[in-house]
Amino acid sequence: MASSWHSLVSQKIFLARTLLGQLDENESVPVREALAQGSIELALRARKLVLVMIARMYQEKQARPDSLRALSELLGDEIPETAELNQLAGAANSWWNHLEQLEQHQGNPPTAKKTVSDENVIAVSADPGPDRSKPALEQTLNAIKHFTDTLEERHSWW
Template identity: 80%
Template sequence: MASPWHSLVSQKIFLARTLLAQLDENDSVPTREALVQGAVELGLRARKLILVMVARMYQEKLAQPESLEALIELLGSDIPETTELTRLAGETNSWWNHLDQLERHQGNPPVARKTVSDENVIAVSADTGPDRSRQALEQTLTAIKHFTDTLEERHSEW
């Protein structure tokens, strides 16, 4: 039987995917942006809920860790879940890192762009921010789902 926390994480992922599925049906720029930002927020919420899920699996019934660091402080760094999450946080192309990038991007005002004229045209690389494409977001959501399903299977065997 799935834990209520696993079900809640799965729900957030399902809802995020539901929003992403609507991207193909909308040409309105504000609507598309709302769908992407909504899916990102649900992904971020799922990540926070994973931290609570792990704490509950280790019988921390009242803990609500807000960060990986708080979870490590609560449970230690020698359990498989904190070890795995720490590894994911350090990997450039992991779902955890992608969500970190999305959170920073979405939580800050847009970068002011310089105007281009004939006098100031210089070839430079512009920071375009994290990949917010439907495909990238779907990949991240799939990875989160796989992680939580594996976690639930591991702990439901006990």
């Protein structure tokens, strides 16, 4: 049963990559933004499906955990998958953390930019948000794919 979930995760990753592949081919700003946001949404969906895939691997046939915390509550922190995901969640440059940042950024309105005048010229670092570049998104998608392929391989003989 986990294999069908692996296929679904792989499909979302493939579709996200397909959208990313069209970024370079389009010069329209709204279309490029739609492609980037669509790719991110598919990657976020794949991440949630990874949690369901793991639950199914452990015979939780009805469970649909929607967060790492929910998965940990369901299966515990002792299994390798929750331990790995918790480690990824704590690592600043991990694919899990990158998706967390993207979800936070994409799920909130843009922050208001301060106007600059002669009276308030103070050097302030603006938060540009998470890296939404094509290479960064491709790297994250590749990492999710590698993670899920490893899980599928690890559990396929069961």
